[in-house]
Amino acid sequence: MTTAAYQIDAPAKTTTLTHQYVAFGIMTAFFVVAPIFIYPVFLMQALCFALFACAFNLLIGYVGLLSFGHAMFLGTAGYISAHAAKVWGFPPELAILTGTAASALLGVLAGALAIRRQGIYFAMITLALAQMIYFFALQAPFTGGEDGIQAVPRGIMFGFLDLSNQMTLYWVVLAIFLFGFLLIYRIVHSPFGQVLKAIRENEQRATSLGYKTDHYKLIAFVLSAALSGLAGATKAIVFQLASLTDVHWTMSGEVVLMTLLGGLGTIFGPVAGAFIIIAMQNYLAQFGQWVTIIQGLIFVVCVLAFRRGVIGELGRYLKKPL
Amino acid sequence: MAGDVILEAKGLTKEFRGFVAVKDVDLQVRRGTIHALIGPNGAGKTTCFNLLTKFLTPTRGRITFNGHDITHAKPADIARMGLVRSFQISAVFPHLTVLENVRIALQRKRGASFDFWRSERVLDSFNERAIELIDAVGLSDYVHAVAVELPYGRKRALEIATTLALDPEMMLLDEPMAGMGHEDIDRIAALIKKVSVNRTVLMVEHNLSVVANLSDTITVLTRGQVLAEGDYASISKNPEVQQAYMGSGDA
Ligand SMILES: Nc1ncnc2c1ncn2[C@@H]1O[C@H](COP(=O)(O)OP(=O)(O)OP(=O)(O)O)[C@@H](O)[C@H]1O
Ligand SMILES: [Mg+2]
Numbered sequence: 001m002t003t004a005a006y007q008i009d010a011p012a013k014t015t016t017l018t019h020q021y022v023a024f025g026i027m028t029a030f031f032v033v034a035p036i037f038i039y040p041v042f043l044m045q046a047l048c049f050a051l052f053a054c055a056f057n058l059l060i061g062y063v064g065l066l067s068f069g070h071a072m073f074l075g076t077a078g079y080i081s082a083h084a085a086k087v088w089g090f091p092p093e094l095a096i097l098t099g100t101a102a103s104a105l106l107g108v109l110a111g112a113l114a115i116r117r118q119g120i121y122f123a124m125i126t127l128a129l130a131q132m133i134y135f136f137a138l139q140a141p142f143t144g145g146e147d148g149i150q151a152v153p154r155g156i157m158f159g160f161l162d163l164s165n166q167m168t169l170y171w172v173v174l175a176i177f178l179f180g181f182l183l184i185y186r187i188v189h190s191p192f193g194q195v196l197k198a199i200r201e202n203e204q205r206a207t208s209l210g211y212k213t214d215h216y217k218l219i220a221f222v223l224s225a226a227l228s229g230l231a232g233a234t235k236a237i238v239f240q241l242a243s244l245t246d247v248h249w250t251m252s253g254e255v256v257l258m259t260l261l262g263g264l265g266t267i268f269g270p271v272a273g274a275f276i277i278i279a280m281q282n283y284l285a286q287f288g289q290w291v292t293i294i295q296g297l298i299f300v301v302c303v304l305a306f307r308r309g310v311i312g313e314l315g316r317y318l319k320k321p322l
Numbered sequence: 323m324a325g326d327v328i329l330e331a332k333g334l335t336k337e338f339r340g341f342v343a344v345k346d347v348d349l350q351v352r353r354g355t356i357h358a359l360i361g362p363n364g365a366g367k368t369t370c371f372n373l374l375t376k377f378l379t380p381t382r383g384r385i386t387f388n389g390h391d392i393t394h395a396k397p398a399d400i401a402r403m404g405l406v407r408s409f410q411i412s413a414v415f416p417h418l419t420v421l422e423n424v425r426i427a428l429q430r431k432r433g434a435s436f437d438f439w440r441s442e443r444v445l446d447s448f449n450e451r452a453i454e455l456i457d458a459v460g461l462s463d464y465v466h467a468v469a470v471e472l473p474y475g476r477k478r479a480l481e482i483a484t485t486l487a488l489d490p491e492m493m494l495l496d497e498p499m500a501g502m503g504h505e506d507i508d509r510i511a512a513l514i515k516k517v518s519v520n521r522t523v524l525m526v527e528h529n530l531s532v533v534a535n536l537s538d539t540i541t542v543l544t545r546g547q548v549l550a551e552g553d554y555a556s557i558s559k560n561p562e563v564q565q566a567y568m569g570s571g572d573a
Contacts, residue, residue, distance in 0.1 A: 186441070189442045191435040195435050207398050208406060208407050209426065209427050210399075210488065212396075212434075219436060223438065
C-alpha cells in the first residue's frame with residue numbers, strides 16, 4: 001500500500017519540474033533571438049542585473065535572509081576584475097574569475113559577521129559592511145575614486161573569442177548568465193536547497209532536528225556573494241567600467257526592488273524584475289530628474305497590484321510555481 | 323520499570339534578569355519510560371525543556387545524557403546524540419509538503435547535506451521510509467498536502483512523524499495534545515504509547531487523564547521547583563499537589 005501511494009504521486013512531481021523546463025526553454029529562446037530586435041548592449045546590461053537579482057533571491061527567497069548590502073559583492077568584483085584586466089593584463093576569463101573569487105572571499109568575511117543575526121539586524125550589518133566597502137572604494141588609490149576604473153580592455157576570451165565584437169560578447173554574457181541561472185536552479189533543487197527551505201520555514205525546528213543552521217546559511221551567503229560577483233565582474237568587462245555606482249547603497253536597494261517586482265522566491269521572477277527595472281531606467285531616462293519618481297510610482301502600483309511580483313502572480317494564475 | 327538513568331539534571335537553575343524561572347531542579351528520567359512533567363501555567367516546564375535541549379543555557383546546574391555531560395553542548399549536537407524535542411507551538415515547515423517535512427528529518431542521516439550541486443532526486447530514496455512514517459501517524463491521505471493547510475491536530479501528528487524519522491533514543495514532547503479535540507487526543511496518545519517502545523519519552527501535558535494513562539513517572543513543577551514526583555496514584559493523593567492545582571485554578 002505504501003508503494004502504491006508513492007507511485008500514484010510520482011508523476012505529479014515530474015510535471016512540476018516539466019513546466020519549469022518549458023519556461024526555461026521559452027526564456028532561453030527569447031534571449032537567443034532578442035538581439036535581432038533589441039539593442040544588445042541593453043540586453044547585456046539586463047542580463048548582468050538579472051544574474052545579480054537571481055543571486056540575491058537565493059538568499060532572500062530561499063533562506064529568508066534580507067541582505068541590504070549586496071552591492072558590495074557586485075561592486076567589489078567589478079573593481080577587481082577591471083583592475084585585473086587593465087593593470088595586470090589578465091585575459092577576460094581570468095579577470096572575471098578573479099573578481100568572482102574576491103566577492104566570494106568577501107562573502108565569507110561578511111557572512112561570518114552577519115549570519116548569526118536575525119531579521120532587521122542582519123540587514124543592518126550587511127548595510128554597514130557595504131558602506132565600509134563603499135568608502136574604501138572611494139578612498140583607495142586603485143579604484144580611481146569618483147572616476148572609477150575606465151577603459152577596461154575587453155580582451156580575447158580563451159584566446160579565441162574576441163570580445164570587442166559585440167555579438168561575440170553577447171553570446172559570452174548570455175552563456176555566463178545561463179550558467180549562473182542553472183547553478184542557482186540546481187542549488188534550490190538540491191538536498192542542500194531542501195535544508196535551506198527548512199531553515200527559511202522554521203529555523204528552530206531545523207536546529208532541533210540536528211542541522212547546524214549557521215553552516216548552511218553561511219554557505220548560501222557565500223554562493224550568493226560569488227554569483228553576485230560573477231554578475232559584477234561580467235558587467236565591468238561589458239561596460240569597460242567599474243564605478244562607485246555599483247557599490248553604492250542605492251544599488252543594494254535596486255536589487256531588492258528587482259526581486260520584489262519579479263517575485264520573491266520564484267526562479268524566474270528576478271530575471272523579469274531586472275528586465276523591467278532596467279527597461280524603465282533606459283526608456284525613462286529622457287524624463288531626467290523625474291525617473292526616480294516615475295520609477296517609484298510604477299513600483300508602488302506594481303506592488304499593490306501584484307503582491308507576489310509579476311512572475312509570482314503569473315505562477316499563481318497558472319497554478320504552477322515558476 | 324527498572325532502567326538506568328538516561329537523562330539527568332542536577333541543580334538546574336535558570337534566571338531571566340533576576341527572575342528565577344527554574345530553580346534547583348533535580349530530574350532523573352529512566353530509560354524506556356514515559357515521564358511526564360506537569361504543573362500550572364508558568365511553572366517553568368517549557369524553560370526546563372529549553373534547558374535540557376540546550377535552546378537555553380542554564381544559569382547553574384549540570385545535565386547528563388547517557389552519561390555524557392551535555393551542559394555546554396549545542397542544540398544541533400544534542401539532536402545528533404539522539405535527544406530530539408518538539409515545541410509547544412506546532413513546529414512544522416509550513417510551506418513544504420508533508421512528505422518533504424518528514425524527508426528533511428530523514429535526510430539528516432546522510433550527514434551534512436552541503437551538496438548543492440546534486441539533484442534533490444537523490445532524496446527520493448527516502449520516500450518509502452517517509453511514507454511508512456506518514457502512514458503510522460495516520461496522514462496517508464495528506465502525503466502531498468502542504469503542511470500549513472493541515473488542521474491543527476494533523477500538524478501535531480506530522481511533527482511527531484518528523485521527530486520519529488530521526489529514530490531518537492529519547493523524545494521530548496512539549497504539550498503534544500494542546501488544542502486538540504478528543505478524537506485527536508486519543509489517536510496521538512495511542513501513537514505516543516506505540517512509539518515509546520524501545521524509547522524514552524519526556525512530555526509536558528496538561529491533560530491529566532492522558533498523563534494518568536501514559537506515564538510511568540510524573541514530576542510536578544510549581545514556580546520553577548519540583549513539588550513532587552512519583553506515579554499517578556501517589557501524585558494525585560499528594561495534598562500539596564492538589565493545592566497547587568486548585569490554587570492556580572488549573573486542571
Ligand atoms: N525568555 C524569557 N525571558 C523572561 N522570562 C521568561 C522567558 N521564558 C520564560 N519566562 C518566564 O518563565 C516562567 C516559566 O515559563 P515557561 O514557559 O517555562 O512555563 P510553562 O510551565 O511552560 O508554562 P505553560 O504551561 O504556560 O506552557 C514564566 O513566568 C515566563 O514568563
Ligand atoms: Mg510551556
